[in-house]
Amino acid sequence: MKSVAIGELHGNPVAAALTFTVSQKLAGICxxxxxxxxxxxxxxxxxxxxxxMMDIDKFTGNTSMIPI
Known part of the structure; x- marks a missing residue:
């Protein structure tokens, strides 16, 4: 993901991993x-x-429709 590359660019693998985790969670939520x-x-x-269908039943007098 793009955010991981940005974190790695700054030389902080922890920040990169955290950014990746947050991105994954956001993707899951979306x-x-x-x-x-x-x-x-x-x-x-x-x-x-x-x-x-209920409107049609009322108009035609048909009571075959079962309410859900």
Whole structure:
């Protein structure tokens, strides 16, 4: 990673290792956030679809849709 190279440039292997660890943790947090965000978007889409189906059921009088 770029941050490790910067730490090594200053000749401090401890700082380089620490910078690398922090970078890895941040990358992990960003990855988890993106998964959570995409699952939230998916849930919103599914909720929207479910609402759409319920609206159709109300309009047609069809009660085959099971609420989630």
């Amino acid at each position: 990855e988890r956030w993106s998964v959570l965000r995409s699952s939230k978007i998916l849930k919103e889409e599914l909720d929207g679809y479910h609402q759409y």
